[in-house]
Amino acid sequence: MALKIIVCAKQVPDTNEIKIDPIKKTLIREGVPSILNHDDSNALEEALKIKDIYPDTYITVVTMGPPQAKDMLIECMAKGADAGVLASDRALGGSDTWATSNALAAAIQKIGDFDIIFAGRQAIDGDTAQVGPQIAEKLNIPQVTYVEEFELDKNMKDITVKRALEDGYEIIKLQTPCMLTTIKELNVPRYMSISGIFDSCKKDIPTWGAKELNVDVEKEVGLDASPTNVYRSFTPAGKGKGIMIEADSEREAAQMLLINLKSKHVI
Amino acid sequence: MAIQVINDKCRGCKLCIKACPFEAIDMVGKIAVINEKCTACKQCITACPFDAIEKTEEAAATVDLTAYKDIWVFAEQRGGKLMNVALELIGEGYRLSREISDSTKVCAVLVGDNVDNLAQECFEYGADSVYVLQNPLLKNYTTDGYTKVMSDACREYKPEIVIFGATHIGRDLAPRVAARLGTGLTADCTRLDVKVATYIDYANKNTTLDTSTLDPNDTNTQLKQTRPAFGGNLMATIICPKTRPQMSTVRPGVMQKREQVAGAKGELRTVKVAVAETDIRTKVVEIVKSTKEIVSLTDANIICSGGRGLGDGSGFDLIKKFADKVGGVVGSSRAAVDAGWIDHSHQVGQTGTTVKPNIYFACGISGAIQHLAGMQSSDIIVAINKDPDAPIFEVADYGIVGDIYKVIPQIIEEWDNAEKLYDATTK
Structure with missing residues (x-):
């Protein structure tokens, strides 16, 4: 029996590359690349590692986002995923994590049977880590988050994972079907292959809107259905600029720094 | 759709496009059009010099919000020891509860096996009440077990606010509970407010937010949950206006513990929990404390x-x-x-x-x-x-x-x- 794996991924702006205009206090977005979210590339890699061992494994990557997110799905297929599905619709816009998980859970149900869902722990633009567990709740399957080691038994049913904790780890056993959210310690993502890039361009990526997903645009997805709303948003205020220590030598700079710290009674 | 461009007023100046953190505005002809990346963050409304962008009203509340009362803190324990963040959140819950009303309580919720002995510590750090949910099956944290008993208790006692530490356990549990209860959850908050006046005060001191549109005499005490978004480039304050409880996870190390009051007393409530072995679909085989250097x-x-x-x-x-x-x-x-x-x-x-x-x-x-x-x-x-x-x-x-x-x-x-x-x- 061939294993069916779903990978949940998100196309995100590379938040490391974002800067703030120091005068206008607005985000400078120009030239910020869109990338496959880091944790999600570990999710995909773990699925691909299973496929390396069991080549008849079928991997479907699912994402929700604007039409441009297709580029990311193509990248995932160029790495070795079999199919990609894009959930995209103006009616899905403004979804919070609860509504997003409704849309993705609906997409996964439409894809059909699955054994394992891998999702990145969190996306670097929102950093919530909520969508994975919320999809699992809606599909009524068990979950393990912060997975840093994964092992699938030969019976293709029993799974053992190592879950990272702040002060150590735990070893957890569970069975398919399940949701596992991945962190970067799990593996090292591979690059796209030349033949993969070639093949992926020929593949068709279906786009499913609210109608295809059969979700209620009033109650399940989109801004109005989302239980949380943005009340206000703003940029953090910068602290006033401090003192630049100028000295003729490193030694003198160090001394001046220590005098200042001492005068503040912090050392 | 919530953010709308009023086509008659839009002059095509593109200032909204510059202000939008999410690339959610396109120019179609000479008019701004909001696309599906919009998160309704309202940055464009602030930026528009022509008042050409508006937010449409939200649907009326469908849940009886007044039936919900008190602030619950998930008092996370590991191996029978309270996590520091639990005490920090009791301190924060105490502050918020007093701002809501004299009769609002801060309640610590202890989940585990033989954890009632931790109640005293919760009282000493400010909890008015402690709810104890214990069962041998809850000895170690499991997503399924803890989600079930927390969700059941929330349904029964109807807390107005539930806060969790944003730990590896809190961030595993809270989304699952929120999804089961069909309510909103805000992740990794660094600031919580209930009173508008306190929020204005915070915003004026620490942010670039224009608070002139906020009324300090507003008596609405809905939870205003502030968190960094977009990799910390933007701060967002999130509300959960239509459903209850209002739920947040809060970063460890951010909130203040109260001064410990030795011998403090409070109300201890033992909650009957319904959890069976078959409810728990994961099995914790081993929990290992790291031997690697502990970085505090x-x-x-x-x-x-x-x-x-x-x-x-x-x-x-x-x-x-x-x-x-x-x-x-x-x-x-x-x-x-x-x-x-x-x-x-x-x-x-x-x-x-x-x-x-x-x-x-x-x-x-x-x-x-x-x-x-x-x-x-x-x-x-x-x-x-x-x-x-x-x-x-x-x-x-x-x-x-x-x-x-x-x-x-x-x-x-x-x-x-x-x-x-x-x-x-x-x-």
């Missing part, structure tokens, strides 16, 4: 952090030597962790640990926004970097432009002379 960044008085400017991983030898000398703890930027120079447990920032030591030494750290988000409330920030234009200098109290490999050894050498040097300047 949140408790550190001094943190010495290294970043990409170290050049290579061996630079952390110097940082370690520095930290040892000053009695500090080693921190790092995400770049240094991504480069594989140091373990993630040392990472300070939006995706690492939030810290506020007395002194934060940023060594060879450029100061990406996501790093600043995790350390800018430190009392004193010292930045050492060879690039005079590095953004870290914008937040530093003291900056030294120079080679870290030359400057730090001098600080180490002179450290013990600080008193003498200072005395010499005052004479």
Whole structure:
């Protein structure tokens, strides 16, 4: 029996590359690349590692986002995923994590049977880590988050994972079907292959809107259905600029720094 | 759809496009059009000089919000020991409950096996009530077991607010509970408010938010949950207007514990829990405490952090030597962790640990926004970097432009002379 794996991924702006205009206090977005979210590339890699061992494994990557997110799905297929599905619709816009998980859970149900869902722990633009567990709740399957080691038994049913904790780890056993959210310690993502890039361009990526997903645009997805709303948003205020220590030598700079710290009674 | 462009008023000036953090506005012809990336953050409304963008009204409340009362804190325990964040959240819950009304209580919720002995500690740190949910099956944390008993208890007792520590357990449990209850959840909050006046006060002191549209006499006490978004580039305050409970996870190390009051008393409530072995679909085989060096960044008085400017991983030898000398703890930027120079447990920032030591030494750290988000409330920030234009200098109290490999050894050498040097300047 061939294993069916779903990978949940998100196309995100590379938040490391974002800067703030120091005068206008607005985000400078120009030239910020869109990338496959880091944790999600570990999710995909773990699925691909299973496929390396069991080549008849079928991997479907699912994402929700604007039409441009297709580029990311193509990248995932160029790495070795079999199919990609894009959930995209103006009616899905403004979804919070609860509504997003409704849309993705609906997409996964439409894809059909699955054994394992891998999702990145969190996306670097929102950093919530909520969508994975919320999809699992809606599909009524068990979950393990912060997975840093994964092992699938030969019976293709029993799974053992190592879950990272702040002060150590735990070893957890569970069975398919399940949701596992991945962190970067799990593996090292591979690059796209030349033949993969070639093949992926020929593949068709279906786009499913609210109608295809059969979700209620009033109650399940989109801004109005989302239980949380943005009340206000703003940029953090910068602290006033401090003192630049100028000295003729490193030694003198160090001394001046220590005098200042001492005068503040912090050392 | 919530954010709308009023086509008659739009002049096509594109200021909204510049202001939008999410690339959610396109120009179609000479009119701005909101696309599906919109998160209704309202940055465009503020930016528009022509009042051409508006937010349409939300649907009326469908749940009887008044049936919900009190603030619950998930008092996370591991191995029968309360986590520090539980005490911090009891402190924060105490503050919020008093702002809501005289009759609003802060309640600690203990889940586990034989955990009722932890109730006293919760009372001493400010809890008015402690709800105890115990069963041998709840001894170790499992997603299924804890989700079931927490969701059941929320349905029965109807708390108005439920807060969790944003730990690996809290961030696993809270989304599952929120999804089961069909309510909203806000992740990794760094600030909570209920009173509008307090929120205005906070915003005026710490942010660039224009508070003129907020009414300090507004009596609405819905939970205003402030969190960094977009890698810390933007702060967002989130509300949950239509459903209850209002739920948040809160970063450890951010909120204040109350002063411990020995012998404090409160109301102890034992909750009947319904959990069966078959409810729990995962099996915890083993829990291992890390043998790796425990990095307690949140408790550190001094943190010495290294970043990409170290050049290579061996630079952390110097940082370690520095930290040892000053009695500090080693921190790092995400770049240094991504480069594989140091373990993630040392990472300070939006995706690492939030810290506020007395002194934060940023060594060879450029100061990406996501790093600043995790350390800018430190009392004193010292930045050492060879690039005079590095953004870290914008937040530093003291900056030294120079080679870290030359400057730090001098600080180490002179450290013990600080008193003498200072005395010499005052004479």
